[in-house]
Amino acid sequence: xxxxxxxxxxxxPCGPAPGAPPLQxxxxxxxxxxxEPPSGSDLRARGIRVRGLTRRFxxxxxxxxxxxxxxxxxxxxxxxxxxxxxxxxxxxxxxxVRADAGRALVDGVALAxxxxxxxxxxxxxxxxxxxxxxxxxxxxxxxxxxxxxKRAVERAVSVAREIELPLRQRVRTYxxxxxxxxxxxxxxAPRLPVRILDEPTEGLDPSKRxxxxxxxxxxxxxxxxxxxxxxxxxxxxxxxxRLVFLDRGHKLADESAADVAxxxxxxxxxxxxxxxxxxxLAAALxxxxxxxxxxxxxxxxxxxxxxxxxxxxxAAFARTDLPRPLAVRFGExxxxxxxxxxxxxxxx
Amino acid sequence: xxxxxxxxxxxxxxxxxxxxxxxxxxxxxxxxFRDNVESxxxxxxxxxxxxxxDALAQGGVEAYVNGQHFFKGCNTLGTAAAVLFAMNxxxxxxxxxxxxxxxxxxxxxxxxLLERYVAGALALTVPIFLSSLTVPWLLSFVDERxxxxxxxxCSAHQSLFLLALYSATFLLSTLSSRPVWIAxxxxxxxxxxxxxxxxxxxxxxxxxxxxDIEALIWIMQHRALxxxxxxxMVATSVVLxxxxxxxxxxRVV
Numbered sequence: 001x002x003x004x005x006x007x008x009x010x011x012x013p014c015g016p017a018p019g020a021p022p023l024q025x026x027x028x029x030x031x032x033x034x035x036e037p038p039s040g041s042d043l044r045a046r047g048i049r050v051r052g053l054t055r056r057f058x059x060x061x062x063x064x065x066x067x068x069x070x071x072x073x074x075x076x077x078x079x080x081x082x083x084x085x086x087x088x089x090x091x092x093x094x095x096x097v098r099a100d101a102g103r104a105l106v107d108g109v110a111l112a113x114x115x116x117x118x119x120x121x122x123x124x125x126x127x128x129x130x131x132x133x134x135x136x137x138x139x140x141x142x143x144x145x146x147x148x149x150k151r152a153v154e155r156a157v158s159v160a161r162e163i164e165l166p167l168r169q170r171v172r173t174y175x176x177x178x179x180x181x182x183x184x185x186x187x188x189a190p191r192l193p194v195r196i197l198d199e200p201t202e203g204l205d206p207s208k209r210x211x212x213x214x215x216x217x218x219x220x221x222x223x224x225x226x227x228x229x230x231x232x233x234x235x236x237x238x239x240x241x242r243l244v245f246l247d248r249g250h251k252l253a254d255e256s257a258a259d260v261a262x263x264x265x266x267x268x269x270x271x272x273x274x275x276x277x278x279x280x281l282a283a284a285l286x287x288x289x290x291x292x293x294x295x296x297x298x299x300x301x302x303x304x305x306x307x308x309x310x311x312x313x314x315a316a317f318a319r320t321d322l323p324r325p326l327a328v329r330f331g332e333x334x335x336x337x338x339x340x341x342x343x344x345x346x347x348x
Numbered sequence: 349x350x351x352x353x354x355x356x357x358x359x360x361x362x363x364x365x366x367x368x369x370x371x372x373x374x375x376x377x378x379x380x381f382r383d384n385v386e387s388x389x390x391x392x393x394x395x396x397x398x399x400x401x402d403a404l405a406q407g408g409v410e411a412y413v414n415g416q417h418f419f420k421g422c423n424t425l426g427t428a429a430a431v432l433f434a435m436n437x438x439x440x441x442x443x444x445x446x447x448x449x450x451x452x453x454x455x456x457x458x459x460x461l462l463e464r465y466v467a468g469a470l471a472l473t474v475p476i477f478l479s480s481l482t483v484p485w486l487l488s489f490v491d492e493r494x495x496x497x498x499x500x501x502c503s504a505h506q507s508l509f510l511l512a513l514y515s516a517t518f519l520l521s522t523l524s525s526r527p528v529w530i531a532x533x534x535x536x537x538x539x540x541x542x543x544x545x546x547x548x549x550x551x552x553x554x555x556x557x558x559x560d561i562e563a564l565i566w567i568m569q570h571r572a573l574x575x576x577x578x579x580x581m582v583a584t585s586v587v588l589x590x591x592x593x594x595x596x597x598x599r600v601v
Binding site: 057091094096097098113114116119120124126128130131132143144146147148 | 448600
């Protein structure tokens with residue numbers, strides 16, 4: 001878990017400490033290679049700052065007090081199962097759902113009233129796809145971008161062309177994925193410092209998803225702060241600099257690239273042949289050098305007590321009576337594994 | 349606002365055409381009514397209807413046109429239009445799932461709501477004034493005349509009445525997600541009120557007393573709005589609109 005404690009002028013603790021590594025522009029290939037969020041006093045009030053945001057629906061607490069920072073020039077991914085509070089948090093941040101308690105600053109503007117001041121600085125793409133079917137694509141884009149200026153519409157049309165969206169057709173003839181693309185084009189087009197996107201790639205085919213993720217990456221490279229939610233681990237692995245895991249309204253983890261790397265450095269995985277007995281191997285290795293060992297399928301996973309795998313590996317390799325592993329991996333943890341570790345369920 | 353207005357354009361045009369068709373038929377029927385008023389009175393099944401026919405006959409063409417156009421045409425068709433124009437204002441968005449999209453743009457909820465209210469209110473009231481403007485021309489076919497100022501005052505009075513019904517439906521729309529239920533509730537209420545109007549012993553409980561032939565004849569005779577009737581209607585609309593705004597501000601997407 002990562003906590004930030006650098007106080008901002010308004011008293012909100014925000015952002016990493018000054019002197020953190022500078023913003024890198026190259027796109028990372030894996031979670032472990034991702035950059036740390038950029039810092040700097042000029043950016044402190046920018047991006048998104050959430051402190052103690054809470055929301056109840058009747059007796060059900062949809063959001064327990066949430067703390068969150070999204071830095072300019074980064075993509076933060078919200079992950080969690082259905083009902084974890086991702087959409088509620090995003091809706092709270094744009095004022096569509098009023099928070100019962102807590103504060104939020106979006107691009108330096110406090111969330112207040114119906115959130116219109118925030119929405120002027122934020123483009124928002126809802127997770128629910130319900131559009132006005134009677135409108136044509138272009139007219140719908142204009143409707144979505146009302147109040148954002150003509151240039152935003154022109155850019156949205158250009159984005160729509162890039163993703164081959166037929167703007168002359170009525171929206172009712174669009175497929176689910178095309179509707180999602182229309183929402184994305186409207187969300188990415190305005191020149192705004194913050195974007196809040198609820199499942200922006202849901203329903204897209206792999207090629208369109210790749211295009212969308214590339215555009216998001218290019219956008220943050222221009223300095224935007226993006227907060228997106230997703231169920232799709234592949235895309236967050238590819239595009240996000242920071243991962244926030246929610247479950248039943250609680251923030252389970254807030255992982256930066258370094259956090260994930262640290263978590264991964266304590267995991268050793270062994271792959272066995274099909275004839276091997278992973279359960280027996282796990283039972284035999286459990287407790288060696290303080291490791292907790294479990295098996296699943298043909299894989300045995302050891303969670304180490306510290307960052308140094310050598311005592312565990314030495315003790316394990318000394319047991320020549322145990323099944324021979326086909327492969328041994330150390331220092332790698334995919335998001336799917338991270339998800340499983342946090343929630344105990346398989347991610348999609 | 350432009351798109352909101354445009355979305356009401358076709359329904360408003362349809363409403364105007366039907367209203368105008370009813371008005372034209374009524375105006376052209378005037379000589380026949382005048383000549384056969386006794387027979388029509390005899391055919392009326394209820395005492396209240398006989399009294400109405402009497403009032404129309406005594407008031408001449410002005411009372412007849414007011415009764416036909418405002419009391420009959422606007423109160424039936426206008427009430428239906430008021431309900432239809434308001435029921436989808438917010439509940440329709442919730443019902444089709446577009447409310448989140450509607451509210452996610454950089455405008456205040458108050459502004460979005462008022463845009464809807466104003467667009468629907470214009471769609472409801474403008475056809476009443478437009479159709480009333482054609483009355484002198486229609487009456488010229490039956491060699492009758494009518495003062496346009498009085499007609500405009502009656503149109504304003506009728507519009508205020510319908511706006512109160514429209515505002516009530518609008519408030520329900522901010523509270524519910526089911527437009528059909530709202531329509532059913534409002535149509536049940538207005539039908540009940542109209543039924544009450546027709547029963548002599550309880551007629552004073554009916555809201556249609558505010559806009560019946562008696563009220564319209566008073567306006568034509570005095571060439572002024574009857575503020576004892578208009579003020580409650582205006583106040584009702586304002587209170588209901590404020591309540592709708594409050595309800596909408598608290599509404600969860």
